[in-house]
Amino acid sequence: MKEQLIKxxxxxxxxxxxxxxxxxxxxxxxxxxxxxxxxxxxxxxGDLVENDEGIEEAxxxxxxxxxxxxxxxxxxxxxxxxxxxxxxxxxxxxxxxALIRIDSQRELKAGQFAKRALWHSVNDLPKLAFDHxxxxxxxxxxxxxxxxxxxxxxxxxxxxxxxxxxxxLYEAILNKKLDKRNFRKKMLSYxxxxxxxxxxxxxxxxxxKLYKFDRRKYSKIFQSEMGVDI
Amino acid sequence: MKEQLIKxxxxxxxxxxxxxxxxxxxxxxxxxxxxxxxxxxxxxxGDLVENDEGIEEAxxxxxxxxxxxxxxxxxxxxxxxxxxxxxxxxxxxxxxxALIRIDSQRELKAGQFAKRALWHSVNDLPKLAFDHxxxxxxxxxxxxxxxxxxxxxxxxxxxxxxxxxxxxLYEAILNKKLDKRNFRKKMLSYxxxxxxxxxxxxxxxxxxKLYKFDRRKYSKIFQSEMGVDI
DNA sequence: GGCTTATTGTGTAAAAATTACACCAGTATA
DNA sequence: TATACTGGTGTAATTTTTACACAATAAGCC
Numbered sequence: 024m025k026e027q028l029i030k031x032x033x034x035x036x037x038x039x040x041x042x043x044x045x046x047x048x049x050x051x052x053x054x055x056x057x058x059x060x061x062x063x064x065x066x067x068x069g070d071l072v073e074n075d076e077g078i079e080e081a082x083x084x085x086x087x088x089x090x091x092x093x094x095x096x097x098x099x100x101x102x103x104x105x106x107x108x109x110x111x112x113x114x115x116x117x118x119x120x121a122l123i124r125i126d127s128q129r130e131l132k133a134g135q136f137a138k139r140a141l142w143h144s145v146n147d148l149p150k151l152a153f154d155h156x157x158x159x160x161x162x163x164x165x166x167x168x169x170x171x172x173x174x175x176x177x178x179x180x181x182x183x184x185x186x187x188x189x190x191x192l193y194e195a196i197l198n199k200k201l202d203k204r205n206f207r208k209k210m211l212s213y214x215x216x217x218x219x220x221x222x223x224x225x226x227x228x229x230x231x232k233l234y235k236f237d238r239r240k241y242s243k244i245f246q247s248e249m250g251v252d253i
Numbered sequence: 254m255k256e257q258l259i260k261x262x263x264x265x266x267x268x269x270x271x272x273x274x275x276x277x278x279x280x281x282x283x284x285x286x287x288x289x290x291x292x293x294x295x296x297x298x299g300d301l302v303e304n305d306e307g308i309e310e311a312x313x314x315x316x317x318x319x320x321x322x323x324x325x326x327x328x329x330x331x332x333x334x335x336x337x338x339x340x341x342x343x344x345x346x347x348x349x350x351a352l353i354r355i356d357s358q359r360e361l362k363a364g365q366f367a368k369r370a371l372w373h374s375v376n377d378l379p380k381l382a383f384d385h386x387x388x389x390x391x392x393x394x395x396x397x398x399x400x401x402x403x404x405x406x407x408x409x410x411x412x413x414x415x416x417x418x419x420x421x422l423y424e425a426i427l428n429k430k431l432d433k434r435n436f437r438k439k440m441l442s443y444x445x446x447x448x449x450x451x452x453x454x455x456x457x458x459x460x461x462k463l464y465k466f467d468r469r470k471y472s473k474i475f476q477s478e479m480g481v482d483i
Numbered sequence: 484g485g486c487t488t489a490t491t492g493t494g495t496a497a498a499a500a501t502t503a504c505a506c507c508a509g510t511a512t513a
Numbered sequence: 514t515a516t517a518c519t520g521g522t523g524t525a526a527t528t529t530t531t532a533c534a535c536a537a538t539a540a541g542c543c
Contacts, residue, residue, distance in 0.1 A: 035265060035334075035345055074343050078334030102332040102347045104265075104308030113304050115265055115345075117332045172402075187520075204522070205502065228518045229509040417491080434493070435531065458489045459538040 036116045037082050038069035038155065039097070040162035041090070042145075043125035044179040049145045049195040050125070051159065052090065054137035060110045061152035067159065068140070069116065082119045089140060090123070091132055096178065097121040100165045101158070108154045120162045122178035170196050173245060174213060177236040185223060185231035186210065215240040266346045267312050268299035268385065269327070270392035271320070272375075273355040274409040279375045279425040280355070281389065282320065284367035290340045291382035297389065298370070299346065312349045318364045320353070326408065327351040330395040331388075338384045350392045352408035400426050403475060404443060407466040415453060415461035416440065445470040 041052040053065045068089040072081040082097050097119045104115040131140040145163060150156055170176060176192050177184075190206050210216060215237045223230040271282040283295045298319040302311040312327050327349045334345040361370040375393065380386055400406060406422050407414075420436050440446060446464045453460040 072334070072345075075336060077336050078332065078345065081334075099332060102308065102329060104302070104311075104347065106305060106307050115302075115308065115347075117334065117345075185520090202503075203520090204504085207521080208523095209501090226519085227511050229511085229520050231520055415491090432532075433491090434533085437492080438494095439530090456490085457540050459491050459540080461491055 034071060034114045036069050036071045036114055037078065037085050038067045038116050038118050038158055039082065039086055040067060040118065040120040040159055041086070042120065042122045042166065042179060043142055044192050044195065045125045045142060047191050047195070050142040051145055052140060053143050054089070054133060054140045056152060057136060057138050064152040065143070065149060066152035067155045070136070078117055086121065089132070092123060095121045095123055101161050103154060103158060105154065118158050118162060120166060122175060124179065124181060167196060183219060183221065183233040183235055185233060187231060213244065215244060264301060264344045266299050266301045266344055267308065267315050268297045268346050268348050268388055269312065269316055270297060270348065270350040270389055271316070272350065272352045272396065272409060273372055274422050274425065275355045275372060277421050277425070280372040281375055282370060283373050284319070284363060284370045286382060287366060287368045294382040295373070295379060296382035297385045308347055316351065319370060321362055322353060325351045325353055331391050333384060333388060335384065348388050348392060350396060352405060354409065354411060397426060413449060413451065413463040413465055415463060417461060443474065445474060
């Protein structure tokens, strides 16, 4: 990354924990590093923040560079600033997480700083570069806590999905079995799932109804539970 | 604007939103600035992070410098990084909040960078220096959300307190009236309040029982509800 | 001492939310 | 048409949350 440490009193970066869901498994987006330090290691996608961009802006830029995505709802979750977290000197990093739909159509673009980008299951992660394992764990815990009071998981699913898929996703994130009937009752009671006149195709068993997420209704319901202004 | 921007590519600071409770009112600790920019304005206590200290460490140092306090449980809640948040150049700030007991014995020490330090009610805050009004609001919302799922308010009360005081504190933070009986039932059901054999003194009405917070039991109960390691 | 005043301290019933639990229906395919 | 597999559904018990009112107590004052 930065070769000329002398030049800077300090620097900061953004790191992204980007969750996706595929084949019943929760995954995160990783890159394989091209340069020292930690050459060839897996790492969270991240980059230094430019001096003329805000950090939200930087987060968007970086995610775009790495995935081609725009307008992804990203949320800051923690800032890591241990003195020795980066071997090249003092670099504080602001960590963001995002939930995105894994789109098999679109290939991952590694960008200029990585050998490749890949989706990796959250369940058997190897040790990551820098303190990225810690960052990932913190982000995953944040996601869990968030999901248990706000239904945000739909962002990970394809546009049309079945209730079973939704439940599997919840189970993957919360890491526990849920009761099918209670889960459905609860999800439908929120009122932001729209039942479609369509069913699954190409399955070798009874096809399930497809549902769609209704963003309008969702906002109405959950905006009121947000923070209050003073 | 931007007098010595040349010297630094970037810098970062800590700002602290320190809550206290006094006379039935929720307050925060502010300083009156001694220097430009924003000379004479009220601001959150904060300082630049040194290059050889971690940010948690820096937060502790700064709080200590400003209040003389040690071992206060501080929690990071957000990092602010708008490009123009600081007129002197690009300074990203990591915001922490803390809840402390206002101790009338101990005088506030302003330190070398402030004219004075003071407790100010959260209800009629003037406009603060920099983006500190926004930082405060974000921190206050964080405190509210946190309090509604974790009983952390005891940190603001004197060692011995009455249930009415505890309720007033909740009402001040959540900004709504609570039902006395339900509130007491709930608080006592947690099991971390220890009833003392003592009562209020010097009150011109029926004295209330005093309670103490039992830190041991609290930890037992709430550690299990924290994030899970992977 | 007894009256006034202000606050403390207590219980119950109704409503709402959460949990536990099992079987028939539908579709593909063999 | 039988088999294998997943989809879809309801109810009762339990727990949690809410709503609500009055007697007990202590100080101050007359």
